[in-house]
């Protein structure tokens with residue numbers, strides 16, 4: 243999907259209405275198909291952790307995320323990650339990493355975080371595969 247078209251989809255009335263309908267305080271799935279966001283169907287989690295992915299995700303955390311996120315439950319610049327895979331759906335986490343700006347603008351849960359933390363998480367320059375590796379690392383933080 244060409245990246246340039248995504249912005250205009252997020253601005254469309256249809257998308258905003260769909261998001262309102264899906265008001266995701268309870269982490270209901272976003273209307274992903276029309277928006278380029280990932281849905282639950284796009285994420286496969288194996289019951290057993292993939293240790294190679296965990297190691298890569300941990301390295302990405304250290305280089306890209308550690309400045310703002312602890313691995314505990316404490317709040318630094320952003321929320322600590324302990325228990326994050328229990329309180330959030332995997333596709334929500336990936337969308338937060340890959341489509342940060344759209345989520346902070348349109349997703350009710352993300353907007354609540356922004357209101358609480360008062361810092362807008364910057365758009366991350368990591369690939370979908372890398373985001374998936376970070377998610378695998380997050381699964382170790384229960």
Ligand code: HEC
Pocket residue numbers: 302303306307308309310311319320321322326330335338339346352355356357359360361362363364366368376
């Ligand atoms: C400059 C600080 C900063 C950096 C760097 C950063 N984040 Fe964030 N992140 C935040 C803040 C602040 C929030 C809370 C939402 C907001 O205010 O934007 C957040 C929220 C999140 C959330 C939702 C947390 C929850 O409890 O639901 C996820 C997931 C996340 N970030 C992932 C990442 C990943 C992965 C990286 C590294 C690739 C990263 N962030 C790098 C500041 C940052």
